[in-house]
Amino acid sequence: MTPTAAPLLTVRDLRVVIGGKHILHGVDLEVAASGTTAVLGRNGAGKTTTVRGILGLVPRTGSVLLAGEETVRLATHALVRRGIGYAPEDRGVFASLSVAENLRLAERPGAGEPAYDLVHTLFPELRRRARQAAGTLSGGQQQMVAIARTLLNGNRLIIADEPTKGLAPKVVTEVAQVLERAAEAVPVLLVEQNLALVRRLARHCVVLAAGRTAHQGPAADLLADAEAARRLLAVGSTGGTGSTGTGSTGTGSTGGTGPGAIGGTGDTGAGGTGSIGIAGGTGAIGGTGTAGRTGGAGSPTAGSPVRTAARPAARTTEADA
Amino acid sequence: MSTVVLLTFTGLGLGALYFLVASGLSLIFGLMDVLNFAHGALLSVGAYGTWWAASGHLPGAGSGGAGFVLAVVFGTAVGTVSAVVLELAVIRPLYTRPREQILATVGVGLAVPALLSAIWGSDARPFPGPKALSGTFAVLGAEVPLNRTVLIGAALAVLGALKLFLSRTRHGLVVRAGVEDRAMVTALGIDVRKAFTLVFAIGGAAAALGGALGGLYFGSVDPEQGTSLLIFAFVVVVTGGMGSLTGAALASVAVGLVQQFANYYTTAGLGDLAVVVLLAALLLVRPRGLTGRLA
Amino acid sequence: MTTATQPRGRSRTAGHPLDTRSRRLRRATRWWPALLLVALFTVPYSALPLPGLLDGPIGGPGNLQLLALCLLFGGLATGYDLLLGRTGLLSFGHALYFAAGTYVTNTVMLEAGLPFAASALLGLLAGAALSALLGAVSLRVSGIGFSMVTLAFAQAASILVQRDPGGVTGGEEGRAAPADRLPAALVGIEHTANLYWIALAYLVVVLAVVHRAVRSPVGRVWEGIKENERRVEVLGLRPYGFKLLAFVLAGTLAALGGLVYLLLTGGATPQTTTSDFTLSLLVMVVLGGSGSRWGPTVGGVLYTWADHRLTDLAGSDTVAGLPAVVRVPLSQPLFLLGALFVAVIYLLPGGVARLPARLRAARPSPAAAEREEVPAP
Numbered sequence: 001m002t003p004t005a006a007p008l009l010t011v012r013d014l015r016v017v018i019g020g021k022h023i024l025h026g027v028d029l030e031v032a033a034s035g036t037t038a039v040l041g042r043n044g045a046g047k048t049t050t051v052r053g054i055l056g057l058v059p060r061t062g063s064v065l066l067a068g069e070e071t072v073r074l075a076t077h078a079l080v081r082r083g084i085g086y087a088p089e090d091r092g093v094f095a096s097l098s099v100a101e102n103l104r105l106a107e108r109p110g111a112g113e114p115a116y117d118l119v120h121t122l123f124p125e126l127r128r129r130a131r132q133a134a135g136t137l138s139g140g141q142q143q144m145v146a147i148a149r150t151l152l153n154g155n156r157l158i159i160a161d162e163p164t165k166g167l168a169p170k171v172v173t174e175v176a177q178v179l180e181r182a183a184e185a186v187p188v189l190l191v192e193q194n195l196a197l198v199r200r201l202a203r204h205c206v207v208l209a210a211g212r213t214a215h216q217g218p219a220a221d222l223l224a225d226a227e228a229a230r231r232l233l234a235v236g237s238t239g240g241t242g243s244t245g246t247g248s249t250g251t252g253s254t255g256g257t258g259p260g261a262i263g264g265t266g267d268t269g270a271g272g273t274g275s276i277g278i279a280g281g282t283g284a285i286g287g288t289g290t291a292g293r294t295g296g297a298g299s300p301t302a303g304s305p306v307r308t309a310a311r312p313a314a315r316t317t318e319a320d321a
Numbered sequence: 322m323s324t325v326v327l328l329t330f331t332g333l334g335l336g337a338l339y340f341l342v343a344s345g346l347s348l349i350f351g352l353m354d355v356l357n358f359a360h361g362a363l364l365s366v367g368a369y370g371t372w373w374a375a376s377g378h379l380p381g382a383g384s385g386g387a388g389f390v391l392a393v394v395f396g397t398a399v400g401t402v403s404a405v406v407l408e409l410a411v412i413r414p415l416y417t418r419p420r421e422q423i424l425a426t427v428g429v430g431l432a433v434p435a436l437l438s439a440i441w442g443s444d445a446r447p448f449p450g451p452k453a454l455s456g457t458f459a460v461l462g463a464e465v466p467l468n469r470t471v472l473i474g475a476a477l478a479v480l481g482a483l484k485l486f487l488s489r490t491r492h493g494l495v496v497r498a499g500v501e502d503r504a505m506v507t508a509l510g511i512d513v514r515k516a517f518t519l520v521f522a523i524g525g526a527a528a529a530l531g532g533a534l535g536g537l538y539f540g541s542v543d544p545e546q547g548t549s550l551l552i553f554a555f556v557v558v559v560t561g562g563m564g565s566l567t568g569a570a571l572a573s574v575a576v577g578l579v580q581q582f583a584n585y586y587t588t589a590g591l592g593d594l595a596v597v598v599l600l601a602a603l604l605l606v607r608p609r610g611l612t613g614r615l616a
Numbered sequence: 617m618t619t620a621t622q623p624r625g626r627s628r629t630a631g632h633p634l635d636t637r638s639r640r641l642r643r644a645t646r647w648w649p650a651l652l653l654v655a656l657f658t659v660p661y662s663a664l665p666l667p668g669l670l671d672g673p674i675g676g677p678g679n680l681q682l683l684a685l686c687l688l689f690g691g692l693a694t695g696y697d698l699l700l701g702r703t704g705l706l707s708f709g710h711a712l713y714f715a716a717g718t719y720v721t722n723t724v725m726l727e728a729g730l731p732f733a734a735s736a737l738l739g740l741l742a743g744a745a746l747s748a749l750l751g752a753v754s755l756r757v758s759g760i761g762f763s764m765v766t767l768a769f770a771q772a773a774s775i776l777v778q779r780d781p782g783g784v785t786g787g788e789e790g791r792a793a794p795a796d797r798l799p800a801a802l803v804g805i806e807h808t809a810n811l812y813w814i815a816l817a818y819l820v821v822v823l824a825v826v827h828r829a830v831r832s833p834v835g836r837v838w839e840g841i842k843e844n845e846r847r848v849e850v851l852g853l854r855p856y857g858f859k860l861l862a863f864v865l866a867g868t869l870a871a872l873g874g875l876v877y878l879l880l881t882g883g884a885t886p887q888t889t890t891s892d893f894t895l896s897l898l899v900m901v902v903l904g905g906s907g908s909r910w911g912p913t914v915g916g917v918l919y920t921w922a923d924h925r926l927t928d929l930a931g932s933d934t935v936a937g938l939p940a941v942v943r944v945p946l947s948q949p950l951f952l953l954g955a956l957f958v959a960v961i962y963l964l965p966g967g968v969a970r971l972p973a974r975l976r977a978a979r980p981s982p983a984a985a986e987r988e989e990v991p992a993p
Contacts, residue, residue, distance in 0.1 A: 354760070438948060
């Protein structure tokens with residue numbers, strides 16, 4: 001086995017044509033076998049379409065390899081049943097169904113016990129509101145339902161499309177913490193506009209521009225290079241810092257009030273202070289009990305691949321067998 | 322007074338018939354975006370299946386007692402099977418072409434009644450029903466035909482069963498979720514196409530049952546019966562809000578009653594017009610139907 | 617060639633050795649509609665037999681009547697496609713406006729005793745007014761809701777006509793047109809040629825109007841609405857008004873067709889008010905090819921011809937002598953047409969109008985064929 005683990009998901013030349021309009025002209029991306037891979041790009045670059053294309057929710061051509069298996073000809077439900085949790089951009093919550101029913105839909109009969117314990121530990125609120133119609137939930141609560149659905153099964157990959165879009169800063173932090181924790185066990189493909197969040201969560205990133213892959217590499221490298229970030233993402237460094245600032249305040253406040261399960265997040269606020277934040281932020285989550293394994297995530301280059309390779313590699317072999 | 326009672330029962334009976342057609346129509350449209358123009362044909366298939374069986378062609382079935390029940394079961398079963406075949410053979414291959422799906426059901430809706438009249442003639446055939454159901458019973462001085470109550474009872478039973486199915490079973494959950502957002506259901510790893518076949522089977526069964534019992538109500542079967550009922554079922558579905566079962570039930574009752582009362586107290590035929598005018602008025606006030614569901 | 621196919625055709629022939637030849641060919645074939653028109657115009661003078669297609673000489677009164685109906689329905693389907701194929705509106709109530717033209721004109725002649733020309737004008741106006749009024753209401757809902765509301769309105773009118781209020785419509789029998797009010801040149805079997813030319817003129821008028829309309833700026837908005845209504849809204853345009861315009865134009869063209877029908881058949885029949893009538897228009901359009909320039913016309917002509925020929929066939933002795941399995945379906949033209957329609961949807965997406973393109977696509981290299989494959993609208 002090479003030091004770098006084989007990617008869990010490999011997308012090659014993904015093309016999407018909708019109503020005669022070419023939306024994607026050939027997207028290439030890899031989702032690492034561990035950690036979070038962020039998909040970045042301006043509005044209209046094709047981020048959501050890429051995700052929908054991977055899942056087969058829009059007609060597409062190209063190659064989508066999930067742990068070595070070609071899935072481009074699979075129907076969406078068949079692909080998802082191979083172990084994908086998907087939280088779409090609009091959250092995809094069924095408004096007239098109750099919270100419990102929304103979660104029950106995500107159960108996969110015959111694919112192991114649904115992890116309600118985990119979900120209810122992470123989102124105690126969802127247990128309290130189990131019988132409430134999901135349409136009456138706040139945006140943040142709906143996002144929790146959407147993410148909870150991805151955590152209910154022993155998925156191999158979680159795809160979250162702009163999970164923090166339109167949420168209050170406090171909720172953004174909450175969602176980020178859950179994603180961070182989820183990414184410890186399962187690789188996450190995260191579409192995100194919030195650079196502060198990307199900085200905090202993502203180890204790898206893919207930048208899309210006009211329906212093509214414009215850049216792919218370690219997230220920290222891109223974010224450290226203000227010039228490249230501006231060119232690829234069209235965001236000023238001030239804007240980035242600005243949003244980072246909000247993030248940090250929000251995190252600080254959550255530290256006290258947040259759910260006990262993710263305790264020890266008091267110092268997550270450090271995440272907003274710049275590149276050191278990556279180490280700080282992840283370290284804080286590490287406080288939940290897996291400090292030893294995730295503590296080193298702050299250094300994106302040295303050592304990390306070997307460490308992260310172990311678990312997903314085993315999963316891959318399992319799948320091949 | 323007795324006239325009002327009679328009209329109420331007749332209107333409710335008609336509404337029950339509408340509901341049996343509209344419930345499936347509404348579910349199919351809600352889940353699949355397919356406006357099933359062949360739904361009237363399914364009703365006709367059910368009616369002819371029952372008529373055929375009750376006329377002594379099916380061993381054990383007949384026009385009275387248990388024999389008639391067997392005939393109704395047979396007609397409903399034939400309608401259900403036809404609906405499943407329709408979904409699998411005609412609708413499913415056009416999954417990615419929604420407009421063509423509707424057009425294909427239009428073709429089937431034209432062809433099936435034509436085939437029925439090719440086989441059994443285009444004239445109405447007297448419908449053999451049990452003697453027990455041909456009588457009347459007295460309510461508040463009115464002599465109400467029993468077959469009205471049979472229809473009302475059947476519609477209530479179907480409504481109850483559908484409600485239970487939708488709220489208590491996983492398949493029902495999938496259907497309700499699919500009415501809201503079909504793509505998201507597949508994105509949760511559920512093969513929504515199974516639900517398509519299922520709603521077609523349910524809708525076909527309800528429509529065929531409507532056909533079987535409609536034979537009692539009208540006293541005869543003819544190939545165009547289903548198609549003419551279908552149009553009022555469409556009115557019901559739009560009025561009730563597409564994809565909403567409760568809306569369909571409410572709208573069925575409203576349409577049936579308005580039609581009967583207006584037909585009786587004004588000129589014959591005006592009731593049918595009144596229903597359409599009401600639909601237009603409703604759409605002007607609430608473009609999304611009574612229940613506010615997508616239209 | 618439509619505007620849509622021209623660039624595609626050019627890109628395929630670009631750099632091809634046969635480029636100039638095919639271009640010359642194309643230029644020559646551009647005049648085929650004019651040639652066809654001349655040919656159609658001279659049909660009443662022709663005694664050419666078309667065995668299998670028609671009984672007897674093509675210029676005979678019976679055949680002229682059938683051909684006139686074919687042309688009329690060709691035009692009617694073309695007008696209907698203004699909604700279905702050009703604006704993306706699936707109306708199930710088009711029969712209403714057709715019947716309005718027929719019934720209003722006929723009733724005014726019969727009841728008010730007005731001459732034909734004045735009655736016809738009133739019939740046409742009634743069609744326009746009715747489509748404006750009901751279109752304004754129906755278009756408040758979109759998608760399938762619209763289809764259902766148009767269906768309901770047409771059904772209401774159909775019921776009204778069949779109930780025969782005040783003995784005006786003639787109920788299920790319909791009412792014959794008063795021969796004394798009609799111009800003498802349009803009455804009687806010896807004047808079938810005149811009726812034929814009127815039907816031909818109707819088709820030409822509809823084709824010209826539709827062609828001009830879809831090429832106008834409004835037509836481009838219609839195309840936008842058909843593809844993506846949201847996008848039109850984003851441009852600051854209100855789709856409602858444009859859709860209503862299409863609806864009224866199509867309704868008025870249908871009423872005009874109703875006038876021609878009144879002359880052709882010498883009366884008003886309630887069959888033209890039914891939803892089945894609209895559905896047959898739908899079948900014609902889809903059969904021929906929705907959204908194409910000639911498709912609906914071809915579909916209307918083919919359907920009408922097939923319907924009449926199949927009805928003749930169903931009543932013939934040859935069919936009566938066949939075994940039941942074959943005889944039963946053959947005795948119902950509507951069954952065959954319905955089945956044919958479903959088959960066309962599967963086997964021939966885009967209808968007959970796409971057939972030449974498909975055949976051409978089958979010949980050249982796979983790459984070119986792939987380019988030809990445009991997703992069905």
